[in-house]
Amino acid sequence: MVRAPCCEKMGLKRGPWTSEEDKVLVSHIEKNGHGNWRALPKQAGLLRCGKSCRLRWTNYLRPDIKRGNFSREEEETIIKLHEMLGNRWSAIAAKLPGRTDNEIKNVWHTHLKKRLKQNQANTETILQSTNCNSNSTDLDVLPSHQAYASMSPQPSSSDFSSVTDASVTTNSMSHVKGDDMDLSESFPEIDESLWSELPLAETTTSNMLSDLLAVTDESQAQSQFNPLETVELGYNYDSISTDDDMDFWYNLFIRAGGSAELSEF
Template sequence: MVRAPCCEKMGLKKGPWTHDEDTILINYINLHGHPNWRVLPKLAGLLRCGKSCRLRWTNYLKPDIKRGNFSREEEEMIKQLHTVMGNRWSAIAARLPGRTDNEIKNVWHTHLKKRANSNLNSKSLKSLKKVEQLIVEDDKEESGRLSPFDTNSSSQESYSEIDSPQPSSASYNSSTPTSPNNYDETLSIDDMDDEFWSEVFSGEDFDELPVGHENIGQLPSGCGYESNLHDDVDFWFNMFTRGVDLSQI
């Protein structure tokens, strides 16, 4: 089916958002939520299309978004998850609290991509396998429990004390009120137990760990790792679609 262009109507503004527009959008969502993005800009008095409003909100205005540079651990996490998941940015973002798919995508294309290919040595493969195992174990434990970072669960909340974000990331203050998902930003990946990350990414003791899934234990020759990953379609489907969050482990 062919959809009409989002902003087919003349007169709708495009391009960078102004501070005033941000304020209007935040205030409106605070009061009414966003049950319908299509009509939201009309009701809020914005000369934007609903798509543009949604993008602005989800990528920059939501209160639980963490701004600023990616930590080394986050970059490693992205690289590992990308090796497993490919370009499923939303799935990767679901495992990086406070980060958006757009932001992760940008980071990947700007600098991580350059490093990733050259860094896939044997040690990286061990780390990768361990990340996968953590996902699988988490998947087992999490059945029925919604990820605290599930963006859907936050959509109906009221954000009463949102700091007015700045259009520029350079000047954005990441200090935001408690998120609607009870996600405490003080527990960001940056602050996670160092032992956890060193363990995950060093891969030194990987061989001592139990295998979480029958396919995970198979290490192909060379870098043909991905071929085994497709042996169990249901397994990967579940992993990709359930939004399990690694940091909860």
């Protein structure tokens, strides 16, 4: 079956929608609903094809659409769901109220995919620096928690600003940064057993981080948290690719009782 393109008819407008067209479409749907998308543009007096109207409505004009940047939780959800569902954007969107499949798809291609690549590269570097023999770059050959770390979202610098405790002195790690960072020199020798001693992150990372951030008393934090856990949290959340990233996780490390000597990483 070969169907003619929906916009084959001459005279139908394409390209970006004007605010006037938006008004007409919204007004028509509010009054009449969208029973038949094909018939809608004619009924509404729009020089658009039904498909274009449907797309405009579902991706942009629907009243329940949530605008603005994705939160870290949303990004984390997308990454996890994508891991489970693959490129089934509509299925992923169904789990994120107010977000459209198109929007999620765009976020994935513009932010998250890039981040995963970077995290994967960083993980590889760390593995090399710890003499962990890994010639492969595939996520599925990494230890589970490291593979998970590579899949996890990276908090932005702005995210850190609200939670960084100014009372905690930081800066000694700021020199560790960027593409030219030599991890074999910058990080201490990490015994392979470290990874097996660290708690698995799959179910606890978010809760641990929020708990740790919620503790205001430093001694309480030190009694409740293992500094190594903060290291793992860092790698679960983040590739630690900027100075701010590094400072943020270093703060948590110190707060949980980590040794300042390790600031010489």
